[in-house]
Structures are given as C-alpha cells and as structure tokens.
Amino acid sequence: xxxxxxxxxxxxxxxxxxxxxxxxxxxxxxxxxxxxxxxxxxxxxxxxxxxxxxxxxxxxxxxxxxxxxxxxxxxxxxxxxxxxxxxxxxxxxxxxxxxxxxxxxxxxxxxxxxxxxxxxxxxxxxxxxxxxxxxxxxxxxxxxxxxxxxxxxxxxxxxxxxxxxxxxxxxxxxxxxxxxxxxxxxxxxxxxxxxxxxxxxxxxxxxxxxxxxxxxxxxxxxxxxxxxxxxxxxxxxxxxxxxxxxxxxxxxxxxxxxxxxxxxxxxxxxxxxxxxxxxxxxxxxxxxxxxxxxxxxxxxxxxxxxxxxxxxxxxxxxxxxxxxxxxxxxxxxxxxxxxxxxxxxxxxxxxxxxxxxxxxxxxxxxxxxxxxxxxxxxxxxxxxxxxxxxxxxxxxxxxxxxxxxxxxxxxxxxxxxxxxxxxxxxxxxxxxxxxxxxxxxxxxxxxxxxxxxxxxxxxxxxxxxxxxxxxxxxxxxxxxxxxxxxxxxxxxxxxxxxxxxxxxxxxxxxxxxxxxxxxxxxxxxxxxxxxxxxxxxxxxxxxxxxxxxxxxxxxxxxxxxxxxxxxxxxxxxxxxxxxxx
RNA sequence: GGUUCGGUAGUUCAGUUGGUUAGAAUACAGCACUGUCACUGCUGGGGUCGCGGGUUCGAGUCCCGUCCGGACCGCCA
Numbered sequence: 138x139x140x141x142x143x144x145x146x147x148x149x150x151x152x153x154x155x156x157x158x159x160x161x162x163x164x165x166x167x168x169x170x171x172x173x174x175x176x177x178x179x180x181x182x183x184x185x186x187x188x189x190x191x192x193x194x195x196x197x198x199x200x201x202x203x204x205x206x207x208x209x210x211x212x213x214x215x216x217x218x219x220x221x222x223x224x225x226x227x228x229x230x231x232x233x234x235x236x237x238x239x240x241x242x243x244x245x246x247x248x249x250x251x252x253x254x255x256x257x258x259x260x261x262x263x264x265x266x267x268x269x270x271x272x273x274x275x276x277x278x279x280x281x282x283x284x285x286x287x288x289x290x291x292x293x294x295x296x297x298x299x300x301x302x303x304x305x306x307x308x309x310x311x312x313x314x315x316x317x318x319x320x321x322x323x324x325x326x327x328x329x330x331x332x333x334x335x336x337x338x339x340x341x342x343x344x345x346x347x348x349x350x351x352x353x354x355x356x357x358x359x360x361x362x363x364x365x366x367x368x369x370x371x372x373x374x375x376x377x378x379x380x381x382x383x384x385x386x387x388x389x390x391x392x393x394x395x396x397x398x399x400x401x402x403x404x405x406x407x408x409x410x411x412x413x414x415x416x417x418x419x420x421x422x423x424x425x426x427x428x429x430x431x432x433x434x435x436x437x438x439x440x441x442x443x444x445x446x447x448x449x450x451x452x453x454x455x456x457x458x459x460x461x462x463x464x465x466x467x468x469x470x471x472x473x474x475x476x477x478x479x480x481x482x483x484x485x486x487x488x489x490x491x492x493x494x495x496x497x498x499x500x501x502x503x504x505x506x507x508x509x510x511x512x513x514x515x516x517x518x519x520x521x522x523x524x525x526x527x528x529x530x531x532x533x534x535x536x537x538x539x540x541x542x543x544x545x546x547x548x549x550x551x552x553x554x555x556x557x558x559x560x561x562x563x564x565x566x567x568x569x570x571x572x573x574x575x576x577x578x579x580x581x582x583x584x585x586x587x588x589x590x591x592x593x594x595x596x597x598x599x600x601x602x603x604x605x606x607x608x609x610x611x612x613x614x615x616x617x618x619x620x621x622x623x624x625x626x627x628x629x630x631x632x633x634x635x636x637x638x639x640x641x642x643x644x645x646x647x648x649x650x651x652x653x654x655x656x657x658x659x660x661x662x663x664x665x666x667x668x669x670x671x672x673x674x675x676x677x678x679x680x681x682x683x684x685x686x687x688x689x690x691x692x693x694x695x696x697x698x699x700x701x702x703x704x705x706x707x708x709x710x711x712x713x714x715x716x717x718x
Numbered sequence: 719g720g721u722u723c724g725g726u727a728g729u730u731c732a733g734u735u736g737g738u739u740a741g742a743a744u745a746c747a748g749c750a751c752u753g754u755c756a757c758u759g760c761u762g763g764g765g766u767c768g769c770g771g772g773u774u775c776g777a778g779u780c781c782c783g784u785c786c787g788g789a790c791c792g793c794c795a
Binding site: 164169171184188204223224227244247248256258261308310311313356357359360364480578580581583691692 | 720729743746754787788791792
C-alpha cells in the first residue's frame with residue numbers, strides 16, 4: 138500500500154505514530170528555514186512540515202515540489218505549535234523523514250480550490266481537474282448517496298433491478314432518437330432508448346411485478362441547464378396497482394430521500410389537478426413554495442371602456458404581497474420583463490394598494506377607486522400589496538403570468554432553495570392536439586390509460602379525456618412523472634388509431650407490446666424520476682451539470698474528449714454509410 | 719431555427735469620445751525569510767485583444783460576417 142492513512146483522518150490521538158500518506162500537493166508555504174506543505178486527497182488535507190535544521194536535503198527537495206505533484210510522505214504525527222481550527226486535521230502535522238515524488242504535474246490551468254479562478258469553459262475542458270475540487274466532489278458524493286438510498290428503499294419495498302438494452306428500436310412518438318448504425322444489418326439502425334418504457338411494461342407481463350432501474354436515457358433534443366442529451370432516471374414499474382398505490386409508494390421514496398439525505402421531514406404530498414395547476418399557476422409544475430395564485434378578473438373589468446381588457450380572452454393577475462413600495466423604475470422593469478419575446482405579453486397593468494388605504498393603478502382613468510377596491514377584494518389584497526395584471530389570449534397570458542409570478546417570487550425572496558414544497562399534479566389530459574401535424578399526440582406517452590369514466594369521450598371529445606397520469610413537482614421542478622398503463626390490447630389499438638397510426642404501422646412499431654398484451658398482461662403502472670434533477674434539487678443548484686461527472690455542453694458536446702467527432706472513411710464504408718456533405 | 723449576453727496575460731477581469739509602449743489581481747519563475755496555513759517582502763517573464771473583412775490618418779474600442787461559450791424561446795411522448 139502506498140499509504141497507511143488518508144489525508145483526512147489523522148487527529149491528535151494519532152500523535153507519535155509513524156504514518157505514510159499519499160496525495161496531491163495543494164500548496165506549499167516556504168519560510169526559508171522551514172517549509173509547510175498541504176497534502177490533499179479525496180478525504181481532506183494534512184499539513185506536512187520540513188525543517189532545514191533537521192533535514193536540509195529533504196527540505197530542499199520539498200521546496201521544489203509544485204502544485205498537484207503526486208507525492209508519498211512518511212513521517213511522525215506531531216502536535217502543531219500553532220493549530221488551525223478551520224480544518225479537521227488542523228491540530229496535527231506530519232514531520233516528514235521520507236519523501237517520494239510519485240509523479241510530477243504541469244501547473245494546472247486553474248486553481249484547484251473551492252473558489253477557483255477558472256471559468257466554466259476551461260473547467261469543462263479539464264473536467265478531471267475540476268473533479269478534484271471540493272464543491273464538485275461534494276455534488277458527486279451527494280449523487281452517490283441519493284442512488285444508494287434510493288436502491289435501499291426500493292429493495293426494501295421488494296423492487297428488483299433489471300437491466301434493459303441500450304440498442305433498441307426507433308419509435309416515431311416522443312423525442313428525437315439517437316440512432317446507431319448496424320454493421321451486420323446493412324442500412325438498418327438501432328435507436329438508444331428515450332426511456333426503458335416498453336421493456337418495463339414487458340417485464341410486468343413477465344410477472345416481475347416490482348421493477349426498478351437507475352438507468353441512462355437518451356433524447357436528441359436541444360439542451361438547457363437542466364437537460365442533457367443523456368440523463369439518468371430512477372425508472373420504476375409495478376403490477377396489480379392503481380394510481381393511488383403508485384403515488385403512495387413513490388411519495389414514500391421521495392420522503393425517505395429527504396429524510397435520509399437532507400434530514401428534512403416532508404409532509405404527505407398534496408394533490409392538485411392539472412386543470413387547477415393551469416388555472417391558478419399557469420403551468421403544470423407550479424412552484425408552491427409561495428402562494429401568489431392567479432385571480433381571474435374578466436367579470437370585474439370588462440365593459441368599462443378599457444379596450445385592452447375588453448378585447449382580451451382572459452384578464453388575470455397576481456397579488457405580490459408587500460410590494461406596494463415598488464418604484465416606477467421597478468414597475469417599468471417588470472413591464473420590460475413580460476414584454477420580452479420569450480414571455481410575449483403586450484403590457485402590464487398594476488394596481489398599488491397604498492398603506493394609507495388608497496388605490497393607485499396604471500388604468501385608473503378607466504376604473505374608479507370603488508372598482509379598484511373590488512379588484513383588491515378579489516385578490517385578498519391588503520394595504521401594502523401590489524396587484525399585477527396581464528391580459529390577452531387565455532393560454533398565452535397564463536404562461537406569461539406564470540413567468541411573472543416566478544420572477545416576483547424570486548424578487549421577493551420567496552424561493553429559498555432550502556425550503557422544499559412537494560406535490561402531485563394529477564389528472565393530466567390524455568391527448569393534446571398538434572396544429573402543425575393536424576393530429577392528436579399523447580401528452581405523456583401512447584401507453585397511458587384514460588380514466589375509465591372518460592373513455593366514452595374518446596370518440597366525441599378526445600381533448601377532454603383525462604389520463605391516469607401524474608407528475609411529482611418539487612419547488613417548480615418536475616422531478617418525476619408516470620401513469621397507469623393500458624394493459625388491454627383493444628384499448629391500446631384504439632389509442633394508436635387516435636394517434637394516427639394505421640393498424641399496420643401500429644403492428645410494425647409496437648406489435649411486440651400489443652402481442653404481449655394478448656398473453657395475460659396484468660394491470661400495471663409506473664413512474665420515472667429525473668435523477669439528475671433530483672440531485673440538483675437536493676444540492677441546491679439550478680444546473681444538473683454540476684451533478685454529472687462528465688457532462689455535455691449547450692451544444693451536446695463533450696469538450697474534454699471533443700465528441701462528437703468525424704469518423705474514418707473506413708468506418709463509414711464498413712457501415713455502408715455515405716455522407717452527402 | 720430564433721432571442722440575448724459574452725470572448726483582452728496561464729486564469730479572472732478593467733480598458734474613458736477611436737489616440738503615447740494595452741493594465742490590475744491572481745497564477746508562474748527567481749531571491750530573501752524558522753510556525754505558516756490565501757505566509758510575507760522584493761524582482762522578473764508572460765498578449766495573434768477569438769478569427770476574417772470594412773470604415774478611419776489611427777481600431778481592443780465603430781460596422782459587417784464568422785467561430786466558440788453561457789442563458790432562454792421553439793423543441794424535450
């Protein structure tokens with residue numbers, strides 16, 4: 138062994154012991170007559186000391202060591218005369234009498250410190266150096282804990298981890314597939330799974346009635362801070378269950394994770410229907426750390442001569458409690474915020490409830506103080522509050538107000554990252570109509586079952602059919618989602634028909650699943666959690682990249698290994714692939 | 719596909735109305751220093767101002783294009 142101890146474990150109780158440590162040179166402090174050297178590994182930092190009077194040659198050797206040299210040092214644990222109570226090993230140091238350089242290092246392009254001087258770009262290029270830094274390592278350690286705790290919980294609940302293939306079949310629904318050419322089957326391609334969806338359903342048919350897998354999934358879509366082309370899911374499926382069984386089982390998982398990893402007790406998760414989420418928060422993943430619910434004003438504001446409101450499909454607002462002191466400048470900022478093309482509102486109406494009880498609005502030319510008072514009542518506003526109102530086409534306006542609500546929540550400090558508000562959003566629509574393609578698409582996926590009481594509507598009004606589908610939302614982040622599946626071949630075939638598949642196409646794409654359903658498929662359903670997102674949420678970060686050892690950048694590139702990259706003509710030839718550019 | 723912000727020393731950044739030899743901090747190298755722990759002090763080296771074109775007597779600075787990176791919209795069953 139290269140070491141008897143790690144750099145994080147020696148204490149005063151080890152005083153006098155001869156130890157051998159190995160690690161990286163964090164920093165040296167050369168005082169002339171003596172040299173101090175901080176030795177670092179995954180576990181901590183231990184100070185080595187070299188003294189010119191005791192061993193001049195060794196001291197000279199130590200002075201030559203550069204940052205990130207890998208060394209092995211043997212010596213005696215000694216009590217420090219000047220202790221450093223900022224680190225756990227600060228009471229001791231190693232009086233070194235043998236020093237071996239295991240490897241030299243070039244000067245790293247950025248400092249390997251908690252507060253590094255390196256920018257994101259550079260740190261990604263040298264990710265293996267970035268991973269030496271404490272903040273990044275802590276994130277990966279958190280991820281490790283999360284995966285262990287999840288596995289233990291699911292194992293204790295009788296779930297069995299089964300691996301499913303990565304080289305599978307491309308399917309038309311959903312995200313764009315990553316494809317892999319098959320050398321042995323000329324002109325044919327595998328696809329990487331967007332999720333193990335069909336396989337886990339087949340496992341239910343096989344009788345593995347509690348399945349899980351912590352598994353990579355692949356979607357070839359544009360990226361975001363919380364989206365990578367390859368990401369990890371905690372993928373689960375259960376047989377002989379109803380929606381309620383799934384919700385309680387996986388509510389249990391998340392509460393257990395919060396308790397075991399963060400020491401946080403989470404109350405039983407409230408439920409909100411999709412319809413309510415859209416009506417009161419303007420999105421299907423509301424951040425419920427704060428209220429500020431939407432209040433619709435159509436009845437109060439129409440036909441008073443204000444054209445913007447009269448012409449609007451929906452007039453809806455929020456009450457920013459305690460924000461009445463907002464200045465003209467701040468209100469203009471908010472107006473600019475909602476008018477940005479990404480948000481798309483045409484303007485912002487405010488109504489300030491002054492602390493003296495008077496009301497002041499940007500539209501008080503059209504509305505009397507009496508009417509404004511009624512607005513305030515509708516919002517439950519109190520003196521000192523600020524009402525913000527948007528108007529326009531209903532869906533667009535809700536979406537814009539959702540952004541404004543989140544912005545106000547941030548500005549008013551209502552989105553503390555150490556506060557957790559979890560809920561289930563349930564009763565999602567089964568289908569949504571896509572104008573461009575002029576057909577219905579499954580909102581969750583084509584295997585999601587409709588609510589039994591809504592099945593008749595499939596024929597008359599497909600858009601109003603609710604699904605047995607649910608999302609878990611924490612602090613405005615969709616951390617997981619799932620559904621009760623269709624296990625009946627006839628209903629599944631009807632779904633494919635609604636989605637515009639001919640029976641032949643359905644058979645070709647999903648025949649394996651529908652055929653399986655003819656051999657005794659049990660009722661089943663499941664859920665998948667976005668593991669990277671869950672980790673970033675627990676770690677208090679917006680970006681999932683911080684919790685992935687080797688992430689991709691905004692354009693899906695790995696800048697460290699420089700992938701993707703062209704391949705040799707010989708490889709293309711072997712695959713019978715001809716590039717047309 | 720679109721919007722927006724950025725690219726200047728190894729690194730993080732500053733750089734005035736377009737005007738002298740492009741600066742600071744940090745890192746690095748050298749010297750001095752026996753209790754430091756962001757050691758300290760002194761000295762030094764270090765620049766294709768992303769790239770290409772244009773305007774101008776003169777461009778890091780203005781214009782056009784392009785490449786790279788970040789955030790976002792579309793997209794993400």
